Amino acid sequence: MNTALQPAIHVRGIEKSFKDLHVLRGVDFDVASGSILALLGSNGAGKTTLVRILSTLLKADAGTATVHGFDVAEKPGDVRESISLTGQFAAVDEVLTGRENLVLVAKLRHLTQPGAIADDLLARFSLTEAGGRRAGTYSGGMRRRLDIAMSLIGDPPIIFLDEPTTGLDPQSRIEVWQTVRALADGGTTVLLTTQYLDEAEQLADRIAILHQGTIIQNGTLAELKQLLPAAQVEYVEKQPTLEEVFLALVGAPTGTESS
Ligand SMILES: Nc1ncnc2c1ncn2[C@@H]1O[C@H](COP(=O)(O)OP(=O)(O)OP(=O)(O)O)[C@@H](O)[C@H]1O
Numbered sequence: 001m002n003t004a005l006q007p008a009i010h011v012r013g014i015e016k017s018f019k020d021l022h023v024l025r026g027v028d029f030d031v032a033s034g035s036i037l038a039l040l041g042s043n044g045a046g047k048t049t050l051v052r053i054l055s056t057l058l059k060a061d062a063g064t065a066t067v068h069g070f071d072v073a074e075k076p077g078d079v080r081e082s083i084s085l086t087g088q089f090a091a092v093d094e095v096l097t098g099r100e101n102l103v104l105v106a107k108l109r110h111l112t113q114p115g116a117i118a119d120d121l122l123a124r125f126s127l128t129e130a131g132g133r134r135a136g137t138y139s140g141g142m143r144r145r146l147d148i149a150m151s152l153i154g155d156p157p158i159i160f161l162d163e164p165t166t167g168l169d170p171q172s173r174i175e176v177w178q179t180v181r182a183l184a185d186g187g188t189t190v191l192l193t194t195q196y197l198d199e200a201e202q203l204a205d206r207i208a209i210l211h212q213g214t215i216i217q218n219g220t221l222a223e224l225k226q227l228l229p230a231a232q233v234e235y236v237e238k239q240p241t242l243e244e245v246f247l248a249l250v251g252a253p254t255g256t257e258s259s
């Protein structure tokens with residue numbers, strides 16, 4: 001079992017090939033309990049492959065990985081009970097309402113009081129008002145939040161989020177970030193993959209860069225920034241970023257319903 005001293009996720013020498021394509025060539029990293037690791041990498045770097053190995057959906061060719069103290073190859077059942085996986089594409093049933101989606105998952109997990117669990121999660125994800133509406137009518141951000149809410153049923157100590165904000169507008173992205181941050185503050189360990197550098201900057205305690213099959217850098221944002229020399233200070237007015245302008249015009253999310 002997991003102890004406070006052990007990392008929540010421990011990965012050593014993981015390799016994976018698809019025929020001649022040697023995608024993972026010896027991946028090593030740890031994720032401390034209750035922290036957020038952002039795994040960065042270009043398209044095809046192997047992020048989803050790694051997440052699938054750690055969530056027991058795929059077997060590695062070599063190396064070891066433990067999740068919540070359980071070896072992914074030896075104890076896949078125990079690993080699955082310790083994690084949730086939100087995939088790159090939302091797994092929401094569009095015909096059901098948001099609340100029905102949550103109740104369904106709670107029932108599948110044999111939890112008592114599925115209705116109360118659903119109502120609690122709807123409130124936590126600012127979806128109470130939308131809860132009675134078919135999920136097919138939700139915006140991308142609402143659907144993503146519902147998807148993450150569904151993955152939290154049963155309170156898994158470790159969650160994997162594969163590109164949680166791809167395709168979302170800036171407001172929805174910030175809402176998802178707030179959600180993920182709140183989870184980590186509550187002690188959940190989060191491994192997320194992303195292609196957005198600002199997402200990693202905003203959210204991650206540590207950032208690991210997967211490139212050509214290995215982790216080429218792993219550190220805090222401050223540590224990674226020290227890899228480059230500081231820019232010469234020039235006395236020019238700082239222009240706002242497009243994101244700052246966009247959010248100033250449309251209003252930053254307040255944690256209330258968005259549609
Ligand atoms: N089941 C499979 N069979 C063959 N090749 C695969 C399989 N799964 C992944 N690959 C290949 O492995 C490489 C890594 O894929 P993966 O999906 O892990 O990348 P990724 O980092 O998640 O990319 P993206 O940012 O586009 O989601 C890609 O070249 C992909 O085509």
Ligand SMILES: [Mg+2]
Pocket residue numbers: 047048049088162
């Ligand atoms: Mg992927």
